[in-house]
Amino acid sequence: MTVGLLNYWVVVFLMMVGFYIVMASNNLIKKIVGLSLFQTSVFILYITMGKVSGGTAPILAAPGAVYSNPLPHVLILTAIVVGVATTALGMSLVIRIREAYGSIEEDEIQSMDSQG
Numbered sequence: 001m002t003v004g005l006l007n008y009w010v011v012v013f014l015m016m017v018g019f020y021i022v023m024a025s026n027n028l029i030k031k032i033v034g035l036s037l038f039q040t041s042v043f044i045l046y047i048t049m050g051k052v053s054g055g056t057a058p059i060l061a062a063p064g065a066v067y068s069n070p071l072p073h074v075l076i077l078t079a080i081v082v083g084v085a086t087t088a089l090g091m092s093l094v095i096r097i098r099e100a101y102g103s104i105e106e107d108e109i110q111s112m113d114s115q116g
Contacts, residue, residue, distance in 0.1 A: 007044065010041075010044065011044050011045045012041075014040060014041035015041040017034075017037055018035065018036070018037030018038030018041060019034070019038060021033060022034035022038070026105050026106040027104055027105060028097065028105075031106075032090045032094065035087075036083070043076050043083075046072050046075070046079075047072065047073065049072065050068070050076075052069070054066055055067050055068035057070075
């Protein structure tokens, strides 16, 4: 029973690891990596839900044939491109923050801002 649900366990594990990294880490790069892990788990979840067992491609399918809906996979491809772009933007912001503050640790940056 649990073997059939293995992909869902992987999704939950990746989600929780990504969430933990975001919440527990003060390093900005680690936070971006955690968000990327969380995002990957969502991709896996949607791809898993979009797969139909025994389904074929909906190209010239016979009437009444079972087919897999390609829409979830297309949406995930778009989400992957957006995810890569936002990760690159986040990394470039971390580089700019490092140049301005000399650190990528959240606590040090906040203490520098509070000092004036």
